[in-house]
Amino acid sequence: MSSREKILAAVGQNKIKEEMPIPDIAxxxxxxxxxxxxQYETVLGNIGGKAHRVKSYEDIKAILAEKYDGxxxxxxxxxxxxxxxxxxxxxxxxxxxxxxxxDVELAVIGAHFGVAENGSVWVTEELLGHxxxxxxxxxxxxxxxxxxxxxxxxxxxxxxxxxxxGFGTFIAGPSKTADIEQSLVLGAHGPRSMTVFIxx
Amino acid sequence: xxxxxxxxAELAGIFNKDEDRVNWHDETLWWxxxxxxxxxxxxxxxxxxxxxxxxxxxxxxxxxxxxxxxxEAAAKANGVTVHWAAxxxxxNEIVHKLIAEQGVTQMVKSKSMLTxxxxxxxxxxxxxxxxxxxxxxxRIVQLAGEPPSHIVLPCIHKKKEExxxxxxxxxxxxxxxxxxxxxxxxxxxxxxxxxxxRKVALTGVNFAVAETGEFVVCTNEGNAxxxxxxxxxxxxxxxxxxxxxxxxxxGVFLRLLTRSATGQPQTTYSSHFAxxxxxxxxxxxxxxxxxxxxxxxxxxxxSLKCIRCGACMNTCPVYRRSGGHSYHTAxxxxxxxxLAPNLDMKKYADLPFASTLCGSCSNVxxxxxxxxxxxxKWRQVLVKEGYAPTGKKIAMQVMAKTLASPTMxxxxxxxxxxxxxxxxxxxxNKLNPWYKERDMPSAPKESFGEWYAKNRK
Ligand code: SF4
Numbered sequence: 167m168s169s170r171e172k173i174l175a176a177v178g179q180n181k182i183k184e185e186m187p188i189p190d191i192a193x194x195x196x197x198x199x200x201x202x203x204x205q206y207e208t209v210l211g212n213i214g215g216k217a218h219r220v221k222s223y224e225d226i227k228a229i230l231a232e233k234y235d236g237x238x239x240x241x242x243x244x245x246x247x248x249x250x251x252x253x254x255x256x257x258x259x260x261x262x263x264x265x266x267x268x269d270v271e272l273a274v275i276g277a278h279f280g281v282a283e284n285g286s287v288w289v290t291e292e293l294l295g296h297x298x299x300x301x302x303x304x305x306x307x308x309x310x311x312x313x314x315x316x317x318x319x320x321x322x323x324x325x326x327x328x329x330x331x332g333f334g335t336f337i338a339g340p341s342k343t344a345d346i347e348q349s350l351v352l353g354a355h356g357p358r359s360m361t362v363f364i365x366x
Numbered sequence: 367x368x369x370x371x372x373x374x375a376e377l378a379g380i381f382n383k384d385e386d387r388v389n390w391h392d393e394t395l396w397w398x399x400x401x402x403x404x405x406x407x408x409x410x411x412x413x414x415x416x417x418x419x420x421x422x423x424x425x426x427x428x429x430x431x432x433x434x435x436x437x438e439a440a441a442k443a444n445g446v447t448v449h450w451a452a453x454x455x456x457x458n459e460i461v462h463k464l465i466a467e468q469g470v471t472q473m474v475k476s477k478s479m480l481t482x483x484x485x486x487x488x489x490x491x492x493x494x495x496x497x498x499x500x501x502x503x504x505r506i507v508q509l510a511g512e513p514p515s516h517i518v519l520p521c522i523h524k525k526k527e528e529x530x531x532x533x534x535x536x537x538x539x540x541x542x543x544x545x546x547x548x549x550x551x552x553x554x555x556x557x558x559x560x561x562x563x564r565k566v567a568l569t570g571v572n573f574a575v576a577e578t579g580e581f582v583v584c585t586n587e588g589n590a591x592x593x594x595x596x597x598x599x600x601x602x603x604x605x606x607x608x609x610x611x612x613x614x615x616x617g618v619f620l621r622l623l624t625r626s627a628t629g630q631p632q633t634t635y636s637s638h639f640a641x642x643x644x645x646x647x648x649x650x651x652x653x654x655x656x657x658x659x660x661x662x663x664x665x666x667x668x669s670l671k672c673i674r675c676g677a678c679m680n681t682c683p684v685y686r687r688s689g690g691h692s693y694h695t696a697x698x699x700x701x702x703x704x705l706a707p708n709l710d711m712k713k714y715a716d717l718p719f720a721s722t723l724c725g726s727c728s729n730v731x732x733x734x735x736x737x738x739x740x741x742x743k744w745r746q747v748l749v750k751e752g753y754a755p756t757g758k759k760i761a762m763q764v765m766a767k768t769l770a771s772p773t774m775x776x777x778x779x780x781x782x783x784x785x786x787x788x789x790x791x792x793x794x795n796k797l798n799p800w801y802k803e804r805d806m807p808s809a810p811k812e813s814f815g816e817w818y819a820k821n822r823k
Contacts, residue, residue: 180662356588
């Protein structure tokens with residue numbers, strides 16, 4: 167007997183015989199905040215990120231220009247509206263060899279939506295160019311639209327329940343660790359900072 | 367870990383020699399427990415969430431074979447190769463084979479308690495394969511040549527000065543440099559090199575979705591993603607109990623996991639892996655290693671609901687004051703003490719006794735496992751099967767006889783009081799397991815029985 171058959175047989179024999187239907191999770195889907203955008207900003211701040219409410223891509227460019235310079239640092243963008251600030255002046259072209267991303271200082275990506283309860287954004291690989299982009303860059307910026315901030319993870323999964331993706335991730339703030347005596351350090355392996363632009 | 371034949375009490379005794387460290391360990395974990403409380407109280411639906419999570423897992427334990435097949439079919443359709451491992455040995459062999467196929471001798475690994483359970487690193491080392499752990503805490507204990515002492519906070523037992531010394535020795539940092547920011551930066555630099563050069567990356571799995579064949583890996587550091595997205599081969603190893611029915615159920619579990627673990631609203635990265643990226647190979651190893659047996663043990667099967675948040679450890683008064691290594695098993699603390707005897711009753715017979723049965727663990731458990739009840743039940747099973755720790759076994763046999771007879775009980779009570787009064791050394795000595803790390807009470811002048819006889823009207 168193969169291990170597969172062995173395991174399935176043992177599990178089949180030993181499993182609980184009582185019926186336990188999957189509980190209804192619909193009531194959780196009703197949970198909502200009075201002001202999800204304000205909630206989002208507060209939580210993102212608490213987890214080491216920074217939110218900016220902006221009116222246009224010009225606002226975003228101005229804020230990013232204070233800290234990053236595409237001429238001296240490698241800046242990439244997945245958003246056509248922000249190519250002016252990148253090092254190449256064009257949208258990041260996918261290169262299957264992820265290692266060439268090693269020197270990216272700033273990556274700007276779009277996100278499908280944000281989640282108010284935990285300050286995260288949901289992204290799938292089509293938005294990233296390469297799956298490694300939001301992890302390997304030194305700093306990460308994401309742009310979401312203000313009406314795409316949803317309340318809780320339950321609602322997030324309503325949104326993506328039937329979604330097709332090869333890879334998707336919730337990103338909540340910059341990479342961090344507290345492994346050394348519980349002192350919080352931002353920038354463990356991934357981005358040292360995470361900025362979210364909320365476009366109104 | 368090679369602990370020889372030492373049991374929990376002896377190992378705790380070693381940890382307890384350094385009282386300052388014990389107090390510091392205790393306070394640090396309690397601080398995390400307090401952070402958990404604070405964030406949990408922000409969700410009025412918390413209890414309903416726990417109840418729901420527990421019921422979903424109950425459903426999984428009743429349909430595990432179906433879900434496993436559903437998951438396998440969906441994962442295969444996604445282009446993922448699925449492997450089945452009956453035990454630790456088979457798991458290690460599968461991983462080894464996958465690495466060998468690539469013709470490499472190095473691998474980068476993100477945190478997986480399952481691979482600790484299977485002693486994968488040691489196994490691969492004997493086959494000439496070097497594993498680099500990429501979670502900072504795990505990397506630190508790896509450099510120290512120790513196993514993790516906590517499932518979420520692997521090096522919670524180490525002071526920053528000790529970590530500084532390790533880094534000085536292995537990574538060339540200046541001596542006496544113990545600044546967490548500086549040390550993390552050093553590890554970041556060294557591991558980045560590793561991520562960029564490894565062809566094979568291994569990760570654990572937090573949740574696997576039967577409906578879609580995808581699996582979710584949660585980290586704060588992003589190390590699982592750095593490994594998986596840069597490597598040509600991604601191996602994900604999971605215990606078969608990690609399944610949940612549908613994607614929408616992730617909402618329930620992701621909301622519970624990190625709030626319980628560290629008091630955060632969510633891990634920084636909750637990554638959903640469904641398909642390999644172009645040019646990449648993705649493998650999933652489904653591991654039993656005793657889980658199907660535990661499923662058949664009615665009193666203990668609920669332990670398979672565990673989502674490995676570590677909350678029961680952070681709150682446990684015994685864990686906090688004895689340290690994770692005293693449990694001499696991969697998963698320490700209250701839940702580990704239920705899981706370990708399932709694997710080997712003789713070797714881990716001491717663990718269910720390493721608890722005050724205060725119930726704090728059951729109170730914080732996000733999937734409502736009856737942890738302290740199960741520990742109590744294990745004690746009964748172990749005593750019945752003759753595996754109880756010897757010291758306690760003899761004492762309990764005497765106690766059982768004494769309690770069964772009123773005459774003996776009264777005589778014993780009187781003797782006990784006289785003993786404590788006139789010969790306290792007979793009680794407060796090393797042969798009495800209840801004296802260890804405790805002060806024995808002083809004896810009352812008369813027993814309740816004697817007092818009642820005198821005072822009743
Ligand atoms: S038993 Fe419960 S509290 Fe303990 S690690 Fe598992 S899920 Fe967390």
